Amino acid sequence: MSETIESTDLPHLGRDFVHDPYPQYAELRESGPVQPVLGHDGVVQWIVTRYEDVRRLLVDPRMSSAMTKVLKPDHADGQKRFRIDETLQNAMTNQDPPGHTRIRKTVVRAFSARRVDGMRPRIQQLTDELLEKMDSTEPVDLVEALATPIPVAVSCEMLGVPVADRPFFNTQMDLLMGAGNAQEKIGPAKALTGYMAEQVKLKRADLGDDVLSGMIAASEEEGRLNDRELVASAVQMLFAGYLTTVYAIGVGVYWLLKHPEQLADIRRDPGLLPGAVEELLRFDSPPVPGVLRYATEDIEVGDTTIPANSLVLLSVSAANRDPERFPEPDRLDIHRPDIAHMAFGFGIHYCVGARLATMECVVAIGSLLSRYPDLELAVPDDQLEWELKSFTRNLAKLPLYLHGKPA
Numbered sequence: 034m035s036e037t038i039e040s041t042d043l044p045h046l047g048r049d050f051v052h053d054p055y056p057q058y059a060e061l062r063e064s065g066p067v068q069p070v071l072g073h074d075g076v077v078q079w080i081v082t083r084y085e086d087v088r089r090l091l092v093d094p095r096m097s098s099a100m101t102k103v104l105k106p107d108h109a110d111g112q113k114r115f116r117i118d119e120t121l122q123n124a125m126t127n128q129d130p131p132g133h134t135r136i137r138k139t140v141v142r143a144f145s146a147r148r149v150d151g152m153r154p155r156i157q158q159l160t161d162e163l164l165e166k167m168d169s170t171e172p173v174d175l176v177e178a179l180a181t182p183i184p185v186a187v188s189c190e191m192l193g194v195p196v197a198d199r200p201f202f203n204t205q206m207d208l209l210m211g212a213g214n215a216q217e218k219i220g221p222a223k224a225l226t227g228y229m230a231e232q233v234k235l236k237r238a239d240l241g242d243d244v245l246s247g248m249i250a251a252s253e254e255e256g257r258l259n260d261r262e263l264v265a266s267a268v269q270m271l272f273a274g275y276l277t278t279v280y281a282i283g284v285g286v287y288w289l290l291k292h293p294e295q296l297a298d299i300r301r302d303p304g305l306l307p308g309a310v311e312e313l314l315r316f317d318s319p320p321v322p323g324v325l326r327y328a329t330e331d332i333e334v335g336d337t338t339i340p341a342n343s344l345v346l347l348s349v350s351a352a353n354r355d356p357e358r359f360p361e362p363d364r365l366d367i368h369r370p371d372i373a374h375m376a377f378g379f380g381i382h383y384c385v386g387a388r389l390a391t392m393e394c395v396v397a398i399g400s401l402l403s404r405y406p407d408l409e410l411a412v413p414d415d416q417l418e419w420e421l422k423s424f425t426r427n428l429a430k431l432p433l434y435l436h437g438k439p440a
């Protein structure tokens with residue numbers, strides 16, 4: 034069991050890891066298919082780093098996402114980590130079938146491709162407004178000025194919650210995701226679920242054309258979701274699409290600036306951008322160190338056994354750099370012909386927001402590049418601070434010189 038392992042002898046996913054996880058991923062991948070590590074949060078977990086293993090285990094029903102239901106009461110590490118708000122335990126990401134299947138069906142129905150595609154003009158408008166506001170006479174922090182406000186605004190609009198409440202969401206989500214332990218999560222989790230419960234009540238009386246209204250309508254028609262599940266699903270849509278998309282936009286721009294020839298290719302042919310966004314998501318995938326599961330039985334991975342009742346990290350970000358799957362994986366190559374990455378996961382929990390997230394990235398990065406052709410990093414790499422919050426690595430700030438607006 035993971036608690037009985039002497040944690041001081043384990044590889045630690047610490048500060049160096051957060052700054053650049055890829056050298057440690059490569060060591061772990063070479064030393065074996067799976068090994069126990071001490072996570073950034075001090076919790077012992079078994080990490081799986083090879084592409085084929087991660088993909089196989091993501092569809093293995095012995096790997097549970099319903100931590101709070103299956104976790105043994107004496108699992109001290111797990112209890113420390115998962116004692117979150119009771120309502121949020123109803124979110125589909127924390128469920129196994131059949132509950133997961135039922136909730137996901139309703140959410141996917143409300144979050145249709147038609148509805149997502151219909152948001153593109155609004156995402157473009159939001160992006161243009163943010164670009165317009167930037168002061169090109171001094172360095173601009175792209176994380177604050179563009180990468181953060183877009184996902185927050187888009188998620189609020191998607192759910193149909195008032196624009197005026199965006200600062201509240203920002204604050205509560207930052208508190209929730211930055212929380213160092215379960216105790217610190219309780220306040221913001223309660224604030225968000227309480228707020229969303231109010232929104233569900235209001236919308237029920239006056240349904241609109243948004244995703245939350247769609248979820249309410251679908252559950253009323255077919256009795257699929259109870260109120261707790263509705264509230265949890267709505268809050269989950271907010272935070273699942275928040276830091277991940279902040280990362281994809283901010284870090285995506287950073288890596289393009291570090292690869293000027295490929296950036297020039299995109300400027301010459303903007304049609305390359307959607308493929309480039311996929312390659313950026315492969316090259317530096319937001320879910321770090323990976324997605325978490327709980328082993329309900331002993332599970333063999335190669336010649337190693339993950340003991341039953343262990344926490345398991347399926348490292349999609351390590352898998353996306355596996356040389357057995359991607360030739361020269363440490364090279365960013367926007368012309369790569371085969372980019373079947375797992376940044377959005379795989380299997381029954383595959384990201385519901387993948388289509389929306391890639392659209393946000395294409396619009397935000399494309400508009401920034403075309404508006405500011407001479408964009409440049411304003412600080413050297415050693416002044417950039419990387420942080421890890423709630424399973425997403427991020428740049429705290431990304432200062433850029435915009436070099437003026439084109440005439």
Ligand code: HEM
Pocket residue numbers: 098125126127137188269270271273274275277278281318319320324325349375376377378379381382383384385386387389390391
């Ligand atoms: C670049 C941005 C994003 C990345 C890299 C990302 C990544 C992921 C990953 C890896 C999973 C699977 C988790 C697991 O297997 O346990 C997931 C699930 C999910 N994502 Fe995303 N995501 C992004 C954006 C979004 C957005 C914008 C939304 C919603 C608006 C969203 C909503 C969800 C939901 C609801 C789930 C749970 C699905 C389920 O449990 O069936 N994500 N995401």
